[in-house]
Amino acid sequence: MVSRTRSDATDAADGTSTRSDPLRPSDHIDSAGPIDDSVTQPRLGPLGYVRFFWRQLTSMRTALILLLLLALGAVPGSLVPQRSSDPNGVVAYQTANPQSFKVLDSLGLFSTFTSPWFSAIYLLLFISLVGCIIPRLKHHLDALRAKPPKTPARLERLVGYASTTTTTDAESAIVQARSLLKRQGYRVARYDTDGPHPSLSISAERGYLRESGNLVFHLALVGMLLTVGVFGSFGYTGQRILVQGEAFTNSLTDYDSYNPGRFANENSLQPFQLRLDSFQPKYLFQDGSWSPESFNANLSTRVPGGSWTKQLLQVNSPLSIGGTQVYLLGNGFAPIVTVKDPSGKVVYSGAVPFLSQDANLTSAGVIKVPDGLAKQVAFQGFFCPTPVATTTGCTSLSPYLSDAAVLQLSVFTGNLGLDKGTPVNAYSLNEDGLTKIAGFRTKVDGLQLTKGKTAQLPDGLGSIEFTGISRYVSVDVHHDPTPAFALLFAMLILGGLLLSLFVPRRRVWIKALPGKDGRTRLEYAGLARGEDPTLARAVSELVARHGQHLDGVTAEPSSDDPPTRT
Amino acid sequence: MPATLAAYSVVAVYSAITVYVIAFIAFALDLSKRSAIAQASAKALATPAQLTVGGSGAGTTVLEKPSAVPSVRGKASRYQRTGYALVIVGWVVHLTALVLRGLAAGRVPWANLYEFAMTGTAIMIGVFIFIQFYRDVKFLGAYITGVVVLLLGLASVNFYVAVTPLPPALQSAWLVIHVFVATLGTGFFAVGGGLSIAQLLQTRREAGGLTRAPFLATFPMAEVLENIAYRVVVVGFAFWTFTLMAGAIWAERAWGRYWGWDTKEVWTFIIWVTFAGYIHARATRGWRGSRSAWLAIIGFSAVLFNYTVVNLFFKGLHAYSGL
């Protein structure tokens, strides 16, 4: 595909043969230079155009521009609320700025990371990546089997050049050199030359892992994209409020909300059960306010055919039940109420989760009683575990439950809209078609109940008793088949990166020249392939090591000043 | 007892800032001394020698031979030695402040914005000192002490919060790892950013500009600065990659998903991709040199932006500034 324009004939002379070098796009800094056929061919055929565009797409410059676009394209995703992570924020934005919302929404900015333009950037990037990596992979697999290139005729101009003389004969010195280099992890090849000045030499190369790591890194990026983008769609998430004592079965109908991935189906739901036994929060009082210290939810779980087992659920430690994770999200109070008709018959009884509104668990909720009374009745109001009164209700001073805990309710009658079969939010009240018969802004005071107290409803409708208080937790149930694979690819990305950044790829040569005086002259030098700041030191260490295996070594002063490190 | 420890910690922070300020002054004096030397030797040199860079074709750098460019190297000045000694003293005091804060809180001292700044700047100085073992970059002293004084001072004055326990979402070993490695990465990016700034200035000088900053003549050549910057940034990049992954693991444990494009996640990603761009730029013909240096600087600016503006003003799950 991309051809190297350096010829091996000239390379052999300076030892920079590129045959075993990693293959790079033509505009890579180490590559020979742009291939000029786009310039020299004035008219391109259709195939020529395709090849031209393909080469543009798989060039370093395109990869770079796409990377920078990717970074830039992600910025709006942090400036504007996102549907995926902050749906309420999006609604709030729409209400606050309906005008600019329309513009931004048409640009897809509220779902930046799934928008067509963002997808286009990363898809192009990954096509470029695959196009870049396949030829490199092929080339590298060949290089892994290739011998290190011929020893250059002159080593003097290369890095760390040093020469010594020894009384050891050339053959033994070179055999020693070979085993020394092999032990240091070099791949070695022996090249001897005849002629008026015969020489024996070892050519050694190491650091193939640098390119292997680079390829693993880039391939693992593709793996990560596929894992998250395709495989991830087989999962689902669901939320559910669990009131103390209540059992939840992991099935579609038992969720408060359920969000399947594109390829998820009902069969992906494992049929397990959860029950909240008790909930123990701990708070800390400091600088005049309460902050949570720990939340412990004692659950019982059961898989089909098994018995209930006790388990502790905490914020940072999800439960794992057969490949499905259960996370602790929120918690609150669920006042237990009993509603009776005028004759004293119980028409409604149960714990009703109230959603907390602040850090001190001032909680708001709705109780709906559609059947059993003369009219449909709904209660809406607040529960305050440690109350102080306000004009519109109560607010709580502490998240802990006190004896004064109060339930304050307004009362509505009318059509609750529950018969139409359309789903209705259990935690809010649509006041259309309802008449407020007690509470703020009506003639009748709202109901004020402490635990154990009963209040009569207006118009002789019946009574409501505040029987007790339960706790609830909200849990997030996740089934995501990807984390194990994502973790695997993450490790490959990190491992590949470390190899590719920190393994030096280098060549070194040791040459032995039998001298007339019976002494053998040895020459050493190295050549970096890519970033390699420690090469000179490595060569000088090699000289010292090799010297330990030889007899009567004397160093020759080098003609130049010793090269300095940069 | 914790309250006294915390109070001592504050005293130590302010002492460290003071020492760093004096170090900064010493480094600044060193730069002006360098300017004087450079001007003197520029006069002495009648004709500037030519730049020689050893290389064997096609960009395969064999070695940068010691060049006879109009650059002036000499022994470190007394000011520089003083500055550097003060940096070490300041650092020890700074570390003491960290340890005291940690003891007072009974946990690692990086859980709110004030503590991030405290730990992050300590790591910046630590990285600066660490790099000296491989390569003398003390000429960056004024930059690094300047940045640290600015960040640490701003944090102490504006973002100070009393010791508080960790909210439940933060009680995880991954916090310790994730945040610590992120700050480590930041330290390397900070030094890399400084080197890249020096590289850009040096490039301008080598092109005949910037005559008003003669001290640059005593700095390494732009290409050398670029090579050091690259090595430093690449270490930071490795740490940042790990940060991204540790963060994902932690998010998986805490929120049930490893990636959700939360504001902070978005910025961690942006920074990662920017530095990946930097590394690519270094390997792309036409982008090595000043353009890639700009990317390193933009990357470090994004890191600072992430720590400050994103932490303070952006809504998200990672609302841990403690303010």
Ligand code: HEM
């Ligand atoms: C998903 C987008 C990409 C990311 C995040 C990325 C990231 C990186 C990183 C971090 C490095 C340095 C570490 C290493 O050497 O392995 C690197 C190197 C490299 N990348 Fe990419 N890359 C991406 C796409 C591409 C594409 C599309 C190409 C092909 C045009 C490419 C070609 C290369 C090459 C040739 C190197 C080696 C550079 C050198 O010689 O120093 N990358 N990449």
